[in-house]
Amino acid sequence: MATTMTETRAVAEPEMEIEPEFPPHLMTVDRYEKMVEAGVYGPRDPVFLWDGRLVEKMPKGDLHSFASLSLLYLLIRMIPAHWHVAHEIPLKIGLVCMPEPDLMVVRGQLRDFLGRARTSGDVGFVVEIADASVTQDSVTKLRAYAADRVPIYWVANLPNRRIIVHSDPSGPAEIPGYRAVREYGPGDEIPVVLDGIEVGRVAVSEILPAGDDGR
DSSP states (O other): OOOOOOOOOOOOOOOOOOOOOOOOOOOOHHHHHHHHHTTSSOTTSOEEEETTEEEEOOOOOHHHHHHHHHHHHHHHHHSOTTEEEESSOOEEBTTTBBOOOSEEEEESOGGGGTTSOEETTTEEEEEEEESTTHHIIIIIHHHHHHHTTOSEEEEEETTTTEEEEEEEEOOSOSSOOEEEEEEEOTTOEEEEEETTEEEEEEEHHHHSOOOTTOO
């Protein structure tokens, strides 16, 4: 009996069409400032401008508030008369970033900034209090601050109970950063330096509350 061979052909799977993404609409600092002035965004809107996009601010817990306000009061009493402390005030970084650092010490009087934003050229140093935002503050913001030559950058790492002070920024680079880094822990005092002059010291224990072990 003759056997009939049936040829089997593979059926090609239909190609999945990849739907193109819509390009994001990037915003400049100048446009963002105009929108704020027009009342589009206000103090109750938990957003800031980063890399041309509006991003949400991280929520702040009790430890964050304690560290931020404790350092604020210490710095106000310490800094010279021709400087001021800004708390969660916008800082213009380049053309497309306008974060609101937890604290920054700024050269000049408050009235000097009526009508204009603070820039990296105005600041003595910037402080970010990091809890849930440790990676963001220690990498993403650090690189932006270093590229824009913020002279000194403090990161208060709440989970590790350490304050890391970065100085000597690289300026624009492939991977911007700070050439000098020093870490301070419980029992240490941090020099407060403005324009190369030490104006006082802050004890870490006054900023970071004691842990469960009492240290």
